[in-house]
């Protein structure tokens with residue numbers, strides 16, 4: 086299907102936003118807000134991939150997002166089942182609502198499932214956070230990124246490496262827009278409020294830990310040695326660890342009781358503002374999350390990423406991120422360095438400025454002829 090520069094000229098363009106898992110919510114929130122400035126009807130579909138209050142609802146509350154118009158309530162299952170359930174339940178929604186455009190976010194199963202449904206129904210897809218590549222096909226998210234980008238008609242990249250990856254994969258340059266990072270839009274907007282949520286009993290110096298990737302938590306031997314290593318860190322530095330549900334299950338299968346935690350302070354998954362406040366004041370963040378690599382770079386907080394690779398290389402070349410791989414010796418060496426004066430100091434990443442969603446909305450509305458009369462010109466080309 087070729088890309089048409091004008092989608093459909095009509096009074097009001099209809100857009101469906103598909104979100105499903107925790108990192109989608111902070112990416113969609115600024116795009117929905119920015120599109121509210123244009124003549125568009127917006128429908129929010131939550132797939133229900135994440136369903137716990139503290140993995141989903143609390144984010145809607147804190148980010149001031151409209152409640153989803155539709156919840157597909159798919160829940161957890163194997164990859165094929167979860168992706169298939171989302172497709173089966175999303176297709177009738179698309180057929181009923183007849184959107185002009187469906188916007189998908191990030192790299193989760195909800196993203197690829199919605200893109201697949203739309204491509205077969207000849208409904209155009211916009212992918213926010215396109216072009217990121219870890220070049221590691223053992224990561225389920227990498228498969229989701231590759232497929233979603235091939236199926237998308239508008240591809241919004243957070244950094245220039247994304248444009249290069251897409252062009253190398255044969256995506257037509259006129260579909261690609263370097264927009265910047267929508268996750269940073271949310272961070273910039275919410276930071277003043279997050280500052281007011283610092284717990285009174287917070288230690289002056291602490292490491293903040295998050296781990297949930299299958300590569301770290303599904304391999305119980307490795308997870309066990311990682312936790313032992315964090316226990317040792319806890320002798321010198323407080324360790325605060327909000328635990329993802331997947332990780333909690335795995336820690337339980339190791340026979341570790343988080344209530345009798347030794348040196349690590351295990352917490353439930355935290356709401357957005359509370360986690361952001363902890364990130365901003367951390368001496369170091371130890372993580373395998375994609376979004377947290379970006380947030381720490383923006384905040385200038387040292388980040389040690391427990392992965393062999395990253396799809397976000399600018400966080401290393403320009404930011405504060407260091408890959409420590411699957412090696413606890415490297416983790417402790419880098420930790421020592423980070424806590425000394427020898428630590429890596431990051432700089433700003435171009436277009437991570439709090440305005441990425443405005444640039445995205447301008448392109449989307451411009452393509453549909455939905456821009457305000459006094460509003461923007463119709464944009465084309467690959468860089469905004």
Ligand code: UD1
Nearest residue numbers: 106107108134135136137140161192193194225226330331
């Ligand atoms: C998903 C995304 C990952 C993202 C992460 C953020 C995919 C392939 N992976 O991984 O890219 O970084 O979300 O959190 O889409 N669970 C609950 N309650 C919930 C959600 C999940 O208990 O609200 C449990 C379920 O038992 C499930 C496990 O967590 O088995 C994993 O959930 P799932 O959505 O399959 O993947 P994530 O590991 O969360």
